[in-house]
Structures are given as C-alpha cells and as structure tokens.
C-alpha cells in the first residue's frame with residue numbers, strides 16, 4: 001500500500017432542532033444547529049468499504065431529535081455533553097465524539113401591559129449566536145463555549161496613536177475615534193471530568209458575555225488590542241471556571257467624511273462606516289499556568 005489513512009471523522013452536520021416547552025400557555029423555545037463528528041475504529045470503511053463499524057450519520061441526526069424530546073435542552077453545553085457521552089459509551093467502534101452547537105436566541109415579542117412579553121410569540125434576537133464545542137474521548141471532556149456576531153460600538157474613549165511608521169504609512173493619529181467590532185470569542189472551561197460537578201453553563205455564559213461588554217464599554221482604549229486583552233482578562237478573572245479565552249475582533253473603521261466641499265465642518269459628526277478592508281485583532285488570554293488549547297483560527301472551533 002502506498003498510502004495510509006490519516007485523521008478521519010464523520011457525522012451529521014447542522015441538524016437544526018427547535019424544541020418548544022409548553023408550560024401551559026407560556027412557551028419556551030430553544031433553537032439549535034447541532035453538528036456531530038465521530039471517530040474511532042473506522043479503518044475498514046475507508047480501506048475496504050465495509051460498514052460493519054459505521055453507525056449511520058442518519059442515526060446521529062435522529063439521536064439529536066430524539067434526545068431533544070426525551071431529555072429536553074437544558075443548555076447547549078449540557079445537551080452536547082449528553083450526546084457525546086451517548087455515542088462514545090453506546091458504540092464499541094466510536095472512541096471520540098465532538099459535538100458543535102450553535103444556538104440562535106429568541107426574545108418574546110412585547111405585550112401591552114405585560115412585563116414579561118407575549119406567551120408564545122418570539123422575535124430573533126439580533127445576529128448574535130451562542131456556540132459550544134464538546135469533545136469526549138471516554139475519559140476526558142473538553143468544553144469550549146463562546147459567541148459570535150455580538151456587535152458593539154463606542155462613540156468615544158478610543159485613540160490610536162504613537163504607532164510605527166515607515167515609508168508607506170499614511171494613517172493620521174486618532175485622538176477620539178469610533179471603536180466598533182463584532183465580537184467572536186471562545187473560552188475553555190477548566191471542567192474536564194465527570195468527577196467534578198458540571199458548571200452552571202447558562203450562568204457562566206451570561207457572566208462571560210456581560211464581562212466582555214462591560215470591559216469593552218469601560219476601557220479607555222489606546223488600541224483594539226488593549227481593549228481585547230481587557231475583555232478576555234475580565235472573563236478569566238471574574239470567575240474560577242474558565243482557564244483560556246480567545247477573541248477575534250474585526251476593527252470596523254469609521255472614517256470622518258470630508259464635508260469641506262459643502263462648506264461644512266466635521267469634527268466628530270458624520271462618519272463613513274467602511275465594511276472592508278478591516279483590521280483583524282486576535283489574541284488568547286490565559287490564566288497563569290493554563291495551557292493554550294483553543295486554535296488560532298476560531299472558525300476551527
């Protein structure tokens with residue numbers, strides 16, 4: 001044989017599952033996209049085509065829907081853990097499962113006179129997506145959670161000056177600029193073993209999201225790099241459950257429009273919001289002593 005099989009995995013990607021809990025007239029909704037990748041004793045199917053070790057991807061999809069019915073979806077992480085455990089412990093030929101979940105948030109449509117909103121009518125909550133990746137090898141868990149598409153803007157308290165210049169540098173120093181970005185973040189939990197209780201996934205998510213927002217808003221920014229570091233450090237330092245966080249922050253440049261041709265001044269009034277190109281600032285923030293395990297390219301988590 002002149003070739004050998006390398007890393008391989010298979011499963012069903014992007015099973016969309018919407019679970020509605022009917023609590024009398026008040027309904028609750030969970031909307032997920034679940035992607036399952038299994039690996040293990042799969043040489044034969046690649047070399048000879050024997051499917052004797054292969055649980056169909058169709059079954060993986062069915063399991064997602066059946067588990068949503070049987071167990072409900074307490075949180076994306078808990079649902080992913082249940083699925084990963086199931087595939088690894090129930091199938092002799094499956095040694096590792098990776099479950100990736102995207103969760104789309106729905107809010108209740110306002111109801112006149114009701115503080116809580118309508119009982120069964122919802123509106124999608126922006127572009128923000130909660131994500132998690134569950135990996136289980138039968139012994140050790142790795143839980144990486146995060147979000148993407150969280151769009152934020154500071155209309156002041158941002159500068160960029162004192163940078164390196166060479167013969168191609170034309171950028172003017174900015175002493176009061178708009179700072180805008182779409183936050184993409186992944187954080188890795190310290191929890192790796194069934195011997196320890198699972199963290200409060202929803203509570204940890206809320207704390208991390210709020211920590212990033214408060215750090216973004218509260219940092220007088222000398223660069224997006226500095227703001228990024230503050231955002232990551234806040235998530236790690238404000239709890240004891242997260243050892244590592246990686247952020248990917250596009251710098252959505254806002255350029256002051258030259259209104260002089262119209263006889264108008266424009267100190268800090270009217271901006272052109274460029275969609276591209278954009279600066280892209282990415283970094284990992286680690287708890288002291290922690291290992292960096294989140295990949296540099298966040299599209300890979």
Ligand SMILES: O=c1[nH]c(=O)c2[nH]c(=O)[nH]c2[nH]1
Nearest residue numbers: 160171222223224225251279
């Ligand atoms: O916050 C910033 N960081 C940079 O590295 C950079 N580079 C640039 O042109 N503008 C900015 N802004």
